[in-house]
Amino acid sequence: MTTILIKNGRVIDPANKIDKVTNVFIENGKIKSVGPKTPKANKTIDAKGLIVTPGLIDMHVHLREPGKEDEETIASGTAAAINGGFTSVACMPNTDPAIDNEASAEFVYLQAKRAGKANVFPIGAVTKGRKGEEISEMGQLFRGGAVGFSDDGAPIKSAEVVRRSLEYSKMFDKPIIDHCEDMDLIRDGTMSEGSVSVTLGLVGMPPVSEEIMVYRDIALAKLTDGKLHIAHISTKRAVELVRQAKKGGIKVTAEVTPHHLTLTDDYVKTSDFNTNYKVNPPLRTKSDVEALKAGLKDGTIDAIASDHAPHAEEEKDVEYNVAPFGIIGMETLLPVVLTELVHKKVITINQLVASLTVNPARILGIPKGTLSVGADADVTLIDLNKEWVIDPAKFKSKSRNCPFAGWKVKGKAVSVIIAGHVI
């Protein structure tokens, strides 16, 4: 019998409304107890001064396998996840080929098992081949283990397809996760439309392109009573739309990325067109950032996710117009958000932990994100006060497209336990 005692840590488990200095006891890969008892264990971890949370979940990552294994693999991506403090990730299906059938979802589980690191939950494509035309075999994908459906990387253009997918997915109680942007308004945009894009002569992506689609999807969620999740929300108005929809009882949830919470479009200019600030949705303005923070604080935004999007150096190190969108984020999410939001008292540590544990677990309907007795013993230990400098060269991810290089941060995940194994 394998047992672990994590003692004297500040245990924060929002699922069970726990926030106190106490002990967590693990037996055979499951949580056995949370409380002051100090049962004898094979291994004891002194967590004095550390935060002990349910294993963190990053509900939106791109692991690139199959198809772009030079950028990331399920093995390297899960190593990066663990290095960032995550015990579970949900990966998007915009691989090549797309994860749009049962076998491909099972492939993700198989590769994750081979890698033997973090838990990986595949998100299946909403439409066959992510072409936006016909809904995929969602039932088969669900059977293969898909925990949600998304054509992420691209929006679902057809409102009819969104409607049918919201209706159909109700059978499995899994969300439709939409990347909201109206492509007709986006054209070949490379950054948010505004005074910075005008100054730089870069084609802008107007914020309204996101808001139109968020509104459309919410209207369809209301019509269908389906579960809608807005991926990487980025504008002030979109946050307001979600807020109002929630008040109206519509089943909508939303996630935000650390970069949209901390960076603005000014960085494109001050960095002299550094492509590590080229993301989609694009970095917005200060007022959008403030609205995102407010949305996180008042619960309008449920989760923080990295949208970890690895790209090979040679792909990013090109002219701004032709560089792909996206940055890596699993290894910077926690320190950046701790530094910029928790230590600066924008949100509490409890809110942060909820946004990375119980909330994404609830959205995806996965049995994770809690220290409830009998739950899988996935645990993250966080040193809230560890000061360090972000150096992408030390990351476990295969890619280095990180805009936070050189940032002085405070806070780090120092250890993770997955199914009772200390990693």
Added chain:
Amino acid sequence: MTPDKKFVWTQTHLLGLENLSAQEITHILDTAESFKEISTRNIKKVPTLRGKVVVNMFVEPSTRTRMSFSLAAKRLSADVVDFSPSTSSLSKGETLKDTARNIEAMGIDIAIIRHTAPGTPHMLSRIIDASVINAGDGAHEHPTQGLLDIFTMREQKGRIKGLKVAVVGDIMHSRVARSNIWGLTKLGAEVIAVGPPTLIPQQIRELGVKIAYDIDKVIPEVDVINILRIQLERQRSKFFPTVREYARLFGINSERLRHAKKDVMIMHPGPINRGVEITPDVADGTHSVILRQVTNGLSVRMAVLYLVSGQPKAEEAE
């Protein structure tokens, strides 16, 4: 005007006018003034950049800017290498970064780059040690065009401060407009952007520019009309219904000019779409300084090459 000898030029690149001070812009203009005379000599050559190698990296088509830079470099006795994407390794899929590094390995001192992507000269300046001159990066900046426009205005009007300049046409896609706006506003001119709302981003106001949609209301009050080329290749998004309607609403013709100030200056960076943004009689008329702009481009580019090369002795140019 002669350059201020006490002023110390510190820039090793010319990436745009946005990041230059009014003093630096004036210094370039004054330096260009001192180079003007060289082009009038029988032998139009000085040894200023002898032994230096200049590469023309024009990844986007160009006639006048490319020739102007070539001639300017040759008049300063630099060796000039031309590079074009269709005959280079770029057409074989090599990245610009690798191409630039290879070119630099051959001992380049100054790289002049034109590219469709905004920010490419900035990227290049991070990759190579040579000085980089932006010869137009997408819709971002075209600093030497801005400088030669301002130089020509100053030459003709004797001042920039207080001038009212209308920049007419496709502001949205124009690098010339942006460089003009940065340069002119820094030197105290008033700039009015004129064109249909689809081609004038509202945020341009934040650069200190007024916006007008009726050219006929603007013409009587301005000293300079700088007409931009209508980029017909951008028309897939239909920024205006037809070229004919654009010509009716914004084309500069002699009828419209009757309401202008007597000494109004007509400028155009070229190439001209005759009969669209400007009628032939205006393009070739007495108010037009279009060819003067081309001539002045040489002096301005000689000045820029000279300054970024870090040549310490102005007297070498003499």
